[in-house]
Amino acid sequence: MEELVNIFxxxxxxxxxxxxxxxGMCSYLAVSKTVETGVGLGAAVIFVLGITVPINYLLENxxxxxxxxxxxxxxxxxxxxxxxxxxxxxxxxxxMVQLVxxxxxxxxxxxxxxxxxxxxxxxxxxxxxxxxxxxQERQYSTIVEATSFALGSGVGWFxxxxxxxxIREKIRYSNVPAPLRGLGITFIITGLMxxxxxxxxxINI
Amino acid sequence: xxSTLFSKKNRKLLSDPxxxxxxxxxxxxxxxxxxxxxxxxxxxxxxxxxxVFVMVCANVIISALRNVIPSRIRIIVQLxxxxxLVVFVDQVLQAFLPDVQEKLSVFIGLxxxxxxxxxxxxxxxxxxxxxxxxxxxxxxxxxxGWILLAVAFFRELLGSGKLFxxxxxxxxxxxxxxxxxxxxxxxxxxxxxxxxxxxxxxxxRSRKSFPEELLEEN
Numbered sequence: 001m002e003e004l005v006n007i008f009x010x011x012x013x014x015x016x017x018x019x020x021x022x023x024g025m026c027s028y029l030a031v032s033k034t035v036e037t038g039v040g041l042g043a044a045v046i047f048v049l050g051i052t053v054p055i056n057y058l059l060e061n062x063x064x065x066x067x068x069x070x071x072x073x074x075x076x077x078x079x080x081x082x083x084x085x086x087x088x089x090x091x092x093x094x095x096m097v098q099l100v101x102x103x104x105x106x107x108x109x110x111x112x113x114x115x116x117x118x119x120x121x122x123x124x125x126x127x128x129x130x131x132x133x134x135x136q137e138r139q140y141s142t143i144v145e146a147t148s149f150a151l152g153s154g155v156g157w158f159x160x161x162x163x164x165x166x167i168r169e170k171i172r173y174s175n176v177p178a179p180l181r182g183l184g185i186t187f188i189i190t191g192l193m194x195x196x197x198x199x200x201x202x203i204n205i
Numbered sequence: 206x207x208s209t210l211f212s213k214k215n216r217k218l219l220s221d222p223x224x225x226x227x228x229x230x231x232x233x234x235x236x237x238x239x240x241x242x243x244x245x246x247x248x249x250x251x252x253x254x255x256x257v258f259v260m261v262c263a264n265v266i267i268s269a270l271r272n273v274i275p276s277r278i279r280i281i282v283q284l285x286x287x288x289x290l291v292v293f294v295d296q297v298l299q300a301f302l303p304d305v306q307e308k309l310s311v312f313i314g315l316x317x318x319x320x321x322x323x324x325x326x327x328x329x330x331x332x333x334x335x336x337x338x339x340x341x342x343x344x345x346x347x348x349x350g351w352i353l354l355a356v357a358f359f360r361e362l363l364g365s366g367k368l369f370x371x372x373x374x375x376x377x378x379x380x381x382x383x384x385x386x387x388x389x390x391x392x393x394x395x396x397x398x399x400x401x402x403x404x405x406x407x408x409x410r411s412r413k414s415f416p417e418e419l420l421e422e423n
Binding site for chain 1: 230233234235236240241280281284285288289291292295296311314315317318319320391394395396397398399400402403404406407409410411
């Protein structure tokens with residue numbers, strides 16, 4: 001249990017997707033103009049990460065990794081399909097996004113109308129594929145750990161986008177030098193927020 | 206034939222993305238996987254070259270197939286083409302540059318979801334002939350690459366006092382041996398990549414010749 005909390009906290013603060021790895025920057029910059037849209041996209045990212053990473057974890061451990069196919073019999077025990085992992089992961093992400101979109105539309109039209117436009121955007125959000133690839137690289141030992149990592153990174157991403165959106169809403173009233181307006185100042189503020197988040201480094205529960 | 210190959214319009218395709226249509230600083234594409242690998246010039250160079258390769262091949266392939274691809278499944282077709290190319294690059298790097306590949310780790314894989322590639326495929330290759338698509342891909346990939354190299358240049362020079370792994374400042378300058386100089390360790394940390402890009406954007410937009418309609422509101 002302690003280990004799970006640790007992985008979660010690490011994903012949120014220390015190995016934050018935005019501030020430490022710059023994953024999902026494109027949608028982060030494009031959709032952070034108001035807090036409302038920021039919350040929508042952030043929630044969608046948590047949702048999709050929480051679904052795709054466990055699925056990719058199963059794929060990785062029962063299909064792709066060296067020796068993962070041993071449940072098929074002796075002959076397959078030494079097979080290593082890990083060169084296929086990228087294609088498998090991106091296929092899972094793209095199809096899961098599509099599936100989630102259809103399910104949400106069917107069962108919760110209200111959630112769909114608030115998340116709707118953001119869901120397709122997520123398929124090309126690097127943080128989702130990044131989550132899968134990091135999961136593969138760090139070799140979590142159980143599916144629960146992988147899920148906890150996914151939710152942690154999702155929440156970290158959520159925090160980052162809501163934070164920057166709130167700052168950008170306020171900064172509209174200040175007098176930023178013309179060439180720095182928009183993109184430039186957003187980059188610099190993100191950098192400063194990243195420095196702020198660095199004070200969580202080394203936390204261990 | 207020569208004049209049509211490098212007509213004014215085609216040259217513009219090549220040169221625009223280097224400056225006023227730069228994918229990173231103006232179009233805001235492909236930042237995701239770009240910044241994390243700018244700590245050292247060598248990594249940045251390998252990354253930039255991989256992107257050039259993937260982008261040129263993908264643009265040419267999609268452009269060649271553009272009349273055959275049904276528009277409803279075009280995204281999946283693009284993803285398949287791009288991810289096969291990325292797998293190819295990844296395997297080549299693993300074989301010939303294993304140490305760099307280890308440092309780049311997941312970021313080579315992330316070229317797949319790099320918006321700059323999908324963006325150019327969607328916006329350009331699907332509607333244009335082979336040769337302009339080729340030029341557009343080269344232009345955009347190099348426009349992406351030079352920002353990457355510029356950021357890496359400053360970060361490696363100021364952060365560890367090296368360029369491509371070779372020490373730039375003489376040993377005597379360093380405080381450890383009685384000099385006055387200290388490396389700025391902050392430059393190695395991830396947030397500085399963002400700030401350096403922010404400053405590059407600032408400088409680029411401060412030029413007098415910068416088209417005014419591209420300036421943004423807060």
